[in-house]
Amino acid sequence: MRVLVVKRDKLGDLLLTTPVLAHVKSVRPDIELHLLANDYNAWVAIDHPALTRTWIYPRVKHDGRVRIGAALAHLPLVWNLRRAKFDWAIALGGDESHRAVKRAMATGAKRVVAYAQNPARYGPRLTDPLPPPVVGHETARMMALFAPLGIAAPARLPEPAYRCLPDAAALARAWLAERGLARDRYIVVGLGARRVNRQPTPEQVGRWARHFHDTWGLATILTWTPGTRDNPLYPGDDAAAEEVLAQGSPHVLPYRGTLRGVLGLIGSARVSVVPDSGLMHFAAASPGGVVGLFAHDPTQSVPASRWAPLGARAVQLEAKPAVSDLSDETIFAAVAPFATWSGFER
Template sequence: MKILILKRDKLGDMLLTTPMFALLRQHFPGARIDVLANTYNAWVIDGNTDVSRVWSYQRVKEGGRIHWRAAFAQLRQTLALRAEEYDWIIVANGDASHRAIKRAAWLGGCNLVSYTDAKNSHRKVNHPLEIPRQIHEARRMANLLTPLGISLPEVLPPLRFQLPAEAQTFANQWLAEQGLTPGSYITLGLGARRAKKQPTTEQIIRWTRHFHEAWGLKTVFMWTPGKSDNPMYPGDDETAQPVLDAKLPWLVPFRGPLKPALGLIFNGRTSLFPDSGLMHFAAASPGGVLGFFAETDVSPAPAQWGPVGPRARWLEAPKAVSQLEDASVFAELESLLK
């Protein structure tokens, strides 16, 4: 059997799809299980033994520019994928996506599985599924396997992620330069684009002081580099600056790219992150994560996007993370430190 899974989403979304890959491999151990992803998210499944091959493509339009070489490369890749004559093609989106469905329809295949709705479908989708609204994103992905005769277990397989070697190498060097050792710090990040999901400067000062005085742990404080008005990748430099201005002796700042950040997260004792891709990666790390959500009547809720795994916790605030009691944060973290 030959199966192709189309996954075009963000990094955290790709990570939440790994339980789906594991279920496929468990039920069809001899199958060829390929993934079609873009160059932005494909590296997330490097080394994943549940996947036979990753086909990656560059986005044609990035930063408002059209890359014609990428367009011609995608055309050649589409022809190559059609020649594979897949038995099943699965559009791995948690919602119905016209673009993803259309791309999958170009690839041929005997069976095409996708979530669809009144505005997003295609005549070649011969296994349309209704979008399940009340389940977690990882379970939404796994639910796409039901047309293949796979019944979902009560507990999904764990997230699978292999820390890139360069991320570990960076962590080893950076920690040594900062006088830190693995497990001697907590990672606290500002990885959310909405202020209501982020702890305030005052909370960060109080929390990190407690980490140091009560548990003897320093804090590696990280944030997304850049200005908040960047239309492509909004950053948190302005939000982080007041924390840096406090010059806390127990706080070690890190302003850098994603993979080095992952190296630090995976070597820390545990982590705190707002709802974000980094939160999901931290959930897959040995130390786990405490995630923050706020105003979930209008923003994504933990029922769909909460961190998953044996060492994943989350807290939800009515309107903003600033409303969370310190005691509740410390109690959840203490359970992760045991």
Template sequence: MKILILKRDKIGDLLLTTPMLSHLRQSLPNAEIHLLANNYNAWVVAENTDIDQLWIYRRAKSGRKIDFGAVIHQIWQQLQLRFQRFDVAIVAGGEFSPRAVKRALSIHAKRTITYCDESAVCARVSDPLPAPAGEHESDRMLNLLLPLQIRLHEQVINPTFNLPAQWQLFAENWLFGRHISPRKYIVIGLGARRAKKQPTSEQVFHWAAYFKEHFQLDTLFMWTPGKSDNPLYPGDDEVAQPVLDAAVPYIYPFRGALMPALGLIWNARTSIFPDSGLMHFAAASPGGVLGLFAETDVSPSPVQWGPRGAKVAFLEATKSVAEIGDQMIYDKLESLLA
């Protein structure tokens, strides 16, 4: 059987797809599994052994700019995918996406499995499924395997990520240059785009002081580079500045690229991140993560987007992370540090 998985979403979403890939490989060991991702998220599964072939398409639109070369590449790639004559195309997303469904149908697989509603495009889908409610995103994608008569595990399958050697080497060199030992620090990150989801600078100071006094752990303070009004990807430079100005000796700032940041997360004792892609990667790391959520009546809920991993916990605030008391953070962290 020849199967194509289509995944157009962000990096965290693709990481949450790895349990589906793992279960598909175990259930159909002789199947030929392909995955179509974009040039922003494909690196997440570049070393995933559950995939036989990774197809990468260039995103045609960035902000308001259209890359016509990418448009031509996508058309050529669609023809190549048609020639593969897939038995099954699976649109791997927890919600109905008309654009993703149209892309899958254009490949002309014998069967197309996707979540669908009453839209006209769904009339052409061979295996439409109603989008489930009240399930984690990883489980929603696992449910897409049911039309293939693949039974689901009763136990949770956690997302996995293979840290490339060059990012591990970067982390070792970065830590050595600052006289920090692996597992002797905690990462506190921002990177949630909205202030209500992020810890305040006062919280960072309080938490870092507690970790140093009670656990002899330094703090690596991490944030997304750039200004908050960046139309492509808002940064956290303004939010991070008060922490930088304080120059606390046991708080080490890291304003760097995403991929090297993963090396530092992988070598941490544990991490604290607001709901974000980095939270999901930290959940897959050896130290695990404490995830922070806020205003989940209108924002993503931990029911669907909570961290999944061997060592994870989360806290949920009514309106903003600033409401979360320090002692609640310490109590959750002690279970992760045990």
């Protein structure tokens, strides 16, 4: 049986797919699993042992601009996907995605599975529509899409799997060496969050960094999304980061490099303290683990539990109504087991 998984979301979303891939392959080793992902996120799972092949399509829209060449590149890709003659195509996501459904149907697979509120809008090519779930973690929601294939969810899914890429690890090693900082002797604190209420304040970061150093001898590496807050596509955190750095703390080291470098630093951190984001899920899958920061927003219908970090070394803190309302004591209590535990090898 040949199955194509269609995944067009962001990096963290694709990382949360890896437990599903691992379980499907473990219970049905006869299945030939393929992944269709874009040129931004495909690297997250490209070497996953459950996959026979990863198909990559270029994003037509990037940074608000249409790439004509990318649109033309879709034509031969669709042709080759149809020639592969998939038995199943699954629009793998925890909710309905019109674009993912249409992309799955375009592969010409014999049967197509997807969440759909109104299946009639897609026509007969959507052979196995399922009602969108209203509860459950994102990974469990994706797992449920394999029910039409006769594959049930396990009592407990495997944890997300991520192997730090060699170039990311090399970037981190070089950056740390330039500053005389050893691996495992720092905590990554992130500011990046689409909503301000999910961010720690500059004052909080300053107090946390001082405590991390004075109590455990750990430095703080500050990461953030570059740019301005009013960017509609990718709201940036430059202003908040500058407020942190203006405090002049010798224990806060700003990282202004690439995303790959951030992932490399997370991979060798004692622990990461970051808001709900893709980075949070990578940190949860790293040896050090994560303290994920959430904020309850009564205007949003999606509960924090849907995107909670998964893993043996993952902790979720939810504030009401903003992360700024979390007490320092709450943060320090959550970080303490990570900061004082040295039982893992790197």
